[in-house]
Amino acid sequence: MAETLPLFPLGTVLLPGATLPLHVFEPRYRQLTVDLVTGTVPDREFGVVAVREGWAPDDDGIAGLHTVGCTAVLRDVQRLPDGRFDLVTKGARRFQLLDVDTESKPYLMGSVEPLPDDPADDAAVGELTRILSTAARAAHRRYCTAAWRTGEWAEPEPDVEPGTLPHVLAADCLLPIGDRQRLLELTSPIERLRLVRVLLAREAGLLSELRAVPAPITTYAVDHSVN
Numbered sequence: 708m709a710e711t712l713p714l715f716p717l718g719t720v721l722l723p724g725a726t727l728p729l730h731v732f733e734p735r736y737r738q739l740t741v742d743l744v745t746g747t748v749p750d751r752e753f754g755v756v757a758v759r760e761g762w763a764p765d766d767d768g769i770a771g772l773h774t775v776g777c778t779a780v781l782r783d784v785q786r787l788p789d790g791r792f793d794l795v796t797k798g799a800r801r802f803q804l805l806d807v808d809t810e811s812k813p814y815l816m817g818s819v820e821p822l823p824d825d826p827a828d829d830a831a832v833g834e835l836t837r838i839l840s841t842a843a844r845a846a847h848r849r850y851c852t853a854a855w856r857t858g859e860w861a862e863p864e865p866d867v868e869p870g871t872l873p874h875v876l877a878a879d880c881l882l883p884i885g886d887r888q889r890l891l892e893l894t895s896p897i898e899r900l901r902l903v904r905v906l907l908a909r910e911a912g913l914l915s916e917l918r919a920v921p922a923p924i925t926t927y928a929v930d931h932s933v934n
Contacts, residue, residue, distance in 0.1 A: 708820070709805060709818050709819065709820050710818075710819060710820075711816055711817070711819075712753060712754040712778065712802070712816070712817050713739055713742070713748055713754065713812070713814055713815070713816055713817075714753065714754045714755075714756055714772075714776075714807065714816065714817040715729075715736065715739065715753055715754065715755050715756075715779070715814070715815075716755075716756050716757075716758045716764045716771075716772055716815065717755055717756075717757065717758065718757070718758055718884070719757060719884060719887075720755075720757045720773075720777075720884055720887035720888045720891055721776070721777040721779055721796075721798045722798050722887060722890065722891055723777055723798045723799060723800060723801060724797070724798055725797070725798045726782075726795065726796070726797050726798075727755070727779060727795075727798065728793070728794065728795050728796075729793070729795075729796060730792075730793055730794075731791060731793075731794060732791045734813070735813035737790060737791070737792060738813050738814065739753065739813075739814045740781075740792045740794065743781050743784075744781075744784060750780070751780055751781040752778050752780050752781070752799065753778065753779055753781075754776050754777070754778050754779070754802060754804075754817055754819060755776055755777055755778070755779045755796075755798075756772045756773055756774075756776035756804060756817070757773045757776070757884060757888055758771060758772060758773075759771055759772060759773060764807070764815065765809065765815075768807050768809065769804065769807045772804060772807070773804075773888055774803060774804040774805075775801060775802070775803060775804070775822060775888070775891055776801070776802055776804055776817075776819075776891075777798045777799070777800065777801050777891060778798070778799045778800050778801075778802060779796035779797065779798060780796060780797050780798075780799050781794060781795075781796055782795045782796060782797055783795040800821060801821070801822040801823075801891060802819040802820060802821055802822055803819060803820045803821075803822045804817050804818075804819055805817075805818040805819060805820060822894065823894070824894055824895070824896055825894045825895050825896075827895065827896050827897060831897065832896050832897060832900075835897055835900055882906055882907075882910065889902070890902055890903060890906070
């Protein structure tokens, strides 16, 4: 069943279970923040959709947006002295964008339908999750070695749902937008796990290749004159 949801178009892809900090400065999204905090928007939830490269949703409407997005739940908000806001949100549920309303509110409103996972064998998903998550975590550690050593990267909670684990891993590794959108649109838990394993292994391999290339030697001109 379709529902109406405030939209926050961004140049990124929010994935279920992933944290997304936002710095809000535009007046219309300041109003959205106020509406979220005051309960005008129920459940402190709004939709995040990725903007298609080269398009502008204000001018192009739904054609300027990817039509699969993810709801963001407001977890924390700080109002700055000049009226801007710093938000902490977390991805919750995927949706299919059906239509965009540019007139009823200062911010965009979307008509959306939930996009649930396809039916899957729980035992098969659980087994594949154990196998593939181990490989994904290993690839993730190789990719994020520096953050791992400094303690800036935290391993996902062990009770993360199978459908959310690949999203969280992909978000932590900052995969390219196209890959993240492809991952978001998959409705098969098994295919999602397979895809994130391939993507993380690819990124880890690319990083290894970059580390194998010697850093260029930089020379500097030095003034040897004596005053």
